[in-house]
Amino acid sequence: MSRQPLRLAILDATRLLEEAGVPSPRTDAELLAAHVVGVERTRLGLVPLVDPEVVDTYRALVGRRAQRIPLQHITGVASMGAIDLAVGPGVFVPRPETELLLAWALAVLEHTPTRPPVVLDLCTGSGALALAIAHARPDAVVHAVELEPKALAWARRNADTQAGRGDTPITLYHGDVTDRTVLTDLEGGVDLVVSNPPYIPEGAVLDPEVAEHDPGSALFGGPDGLSVIAPMISNIARWLRIGGALAIEHDDSNGGQVAALLRERRVFGEVAEHPDLAGKPRFVVARRVATETESARRQ
Incomplete structure (x- = not known):
C-alpha cells in the first residue's frame, strides 16, 4: 500500500475527538500524531506522508483518547517546566x-x-x-x-x-x-x-x-x-x-x-x-x- 498523508489523518482524528467531547481536539490530535511519528508537534509539517501501519497505530491511540483516557496516560508523559515526567494510573x-x-x-x-x-x-x-x-x-x-x-x-x-x-x-x-x-x-x-x-x-x-x-x-x-x-x-x-x-x-x-x-x-x-x-x-x-x-x- 502507498504512503498516506498525515495531515488527512490528523483532520479525521480532530473530528472524532471533537465528537467525543474532548476539550482541545485539534491540539490533542496533533500531539498524538507527534508522539507516533516521533517529532515535536511544531515539526509535523515536515512529515507529509507516513506508512499505513503508522496511520493504524495513530488511529488506535486516537480511539483511546476519544474514550476520554487522558492524553498523558496514552503518551506516558506530562511536562512541568523544562522537564518531562512519566505518568500513568x-x-x-x-x-x-x-x-x-x-x-x-x-x-x-x-x-x-x-x-x-x-x-x-x-x-x-x-x-x-x-x-x-x-x-x-x-x-x-x-x-x-x-x-x-x-x-x-x-x-x-x-x-x-x-x-x-x-x-x-x-x-x-x-x-x-x-x-x-x-x-x-x-x-x-x-x-x-x-x-x-x-x-x-x-x-x-x-x-x-x-x-x-x-x-x-x-x-x-x-x-x-x-x-x-x-x-x-x-x-x-x-x-x-x-x-x-x-x-x-x-x-x-x-x-x-x-x-x-x-x-x-x-x-x-x-x-x-x-x-x-x-x-x-x-x-x-x-x-x-x-x-x-x-x-x-x-x-
Whole structure:
C-alpha cells in the first residue's frame, strides 16, 4: 500500500475527538500524531506522508483518547517546566496551571539569600514541582513528601530518571503533610515551600479524564476542599525559616479561604492571591515574617 498523508489523518482524528467531547481536539490530535511519528508537534509539517501501519497505530491511540483516557496516560508523559515526567494510573497528571506557581517559585529563589536554598514540595505526586525546581536550580536542596504509595513510586521513577540525566537528586519522603511529626529535622530551615495538594471540594463535577483516571486522594479535599490545606499550614509555619516563602495551589472556589487561613496565622505576611491564565484564582503565596513568640506579642 502507498504512503498516506498525515495531515488527512490528523483532520479525521480532530473530528472524532471533537465528537467525543474532548476539550482541545485539534491540539490533542496533533500531539498524538507527534508522539507516533516521533517529532515535536511544531515539526509535523515536515512529515507529509507516513506508512499505513503508522496511520493504524495513530488511529488506535486516537480511539483511546476519544474514550476520554487522558492524553498523558496514552503518551506516558506530562511536562512541568523544562522537564518531562512519566505518568500513568495511580498518580495525578500535572496541569499547565501549575506552571505559573513554578515560575513564581523560581523567581523567589532568585532572591533567596541562603545558598544552597532549601525547598520543600508537599503532596508531590509525580514529583513535578520538586523535580522541575531541582532541574532549574541545581544548587537547591529539594525535599518532597507524598502519602500515596502508588504516586510515590511514580515520583521515585521520575527522580531516578532525572538523576540519571545529571540533575541534582531530590529527597523523597513517604508521609502525611498534615502530620505534626513529619520532617521535624527541617523545622525552621526551609526557604521555600510549594504545594499542589488535594483541593477540590467533594461533589464537584469533573471531566471524565479527571474523575475516572486521576486518583481521588489527589483530587478531593473534603466538603470545602480545605481538609488537607488547613492543617498543612501549621506544619508549613514550623518548616519555614523567617523570611521563607510559600505557595499553595487551590480550587478556584476557595482561594479567599486559603488566603484567610494564612492571614489568621500572624507568623505569615505578604499574603497574596494569584490568578491563572484564565483569570481564575489559582494559588496563594505568603512569607513567614515572625516567630510564634513574636506573633503572640502582637496579639
